Amino acid sequence: MADQPVRESIQGQSFNEVLNELHAHTFSGVPGDSDPFTLSELERELIAYALAIYYQCEHCQHYHGRRIERLRQQAHAKPWAWQAELIKIVLFLRVSRSEVSAIEWSGWVEAWQRFARRIHYQQPGIGCNIAYAIGIARADEPLMDLAFASLTRQYPDPETLLGVIRDIDRVVVFMKAATSKNRTDPIVLRQLRGFGVQI
Numbered sequence: 001m002a003d004q005p006v007r008e009s010i011q012g013q014s015f016n017e018v019l020n021e022l023h024a025h026t027f028s029g030v031p032g033d034s035d036p037f038t039l040s041e042l043e044r045e046l047i048a049y050a051l052a053i054y055y056q057c058e059h060c061q062h063y064h065g066r067r068i069e070r071l072r073q074q075a076h077a078k079p080w081a082w083q084a085e086l087i088k089i090v091l092f093l094r095v096s097r098s099e100v101s102a103i104e105w106s107g108w109v110e111a112w113q114r115f116a117r118r119i120h121y122q123q124p125g126i127g128c129n130i131a132y133a134i135g136i137a138r139a140d141e142p143l144m145d146l147a148f149a150s151l152t153r154q155y156p157d158p159e160t161l162l163g164v165i166r167d168i169d170r171v172v173v174f175m176k177a178a179t180s181k182n183r184t185d186p187i188v189l190r191q192l193r194g195f196g197v198q199i
Helices: 013-026 041-054 058-074 082-093 102-120 126-137 141-154 158-194
Strands: none
Touching: 013 158, 041 058, 041 082, 041 126, 041 158, 058 082, 058 158, 082 102, 082 126, 102 126, 102 141, 126 141, 126 158, 141 158
């Protein structure tokens, strides 16, 4: 048994250990090692779930969906159709300023702001947090500018604002790596097995 290398993934054990540590630094924290969080774990998980929808990663949707349900249950949160609302958020945010006319963008901004205000009463700030995350994910400056303006109203204290942006950015960086890995591993494994390589 000791002569056989352990092969648990395409990327290798060391890489996965680093990825797991990055996950801990992004969501639960590593005692005595992680920077403090500004957003709650539930807020970070909601952003992660929205990014999983955006990146169409079913594995991540399932994982973060379970985490959200557990955290909401622990907090005795009032009933809210959070999954349906996050799908709507992502659908809204698929629109890019570069793909629509000025009049369409103006109408979109007005509709988005009405929608974001409505869901704010269910989960404060969730619309602008996710908008900023998706803006970062696709390097969409107009969306980031729009979301940043909302973030400054939601978090007027500069230190708090910086903490929120750090939390959002960390989730995006982690999710972009995780969703890519989780979406492409089955393809890579199929290709390798077709070539006779077993992992």
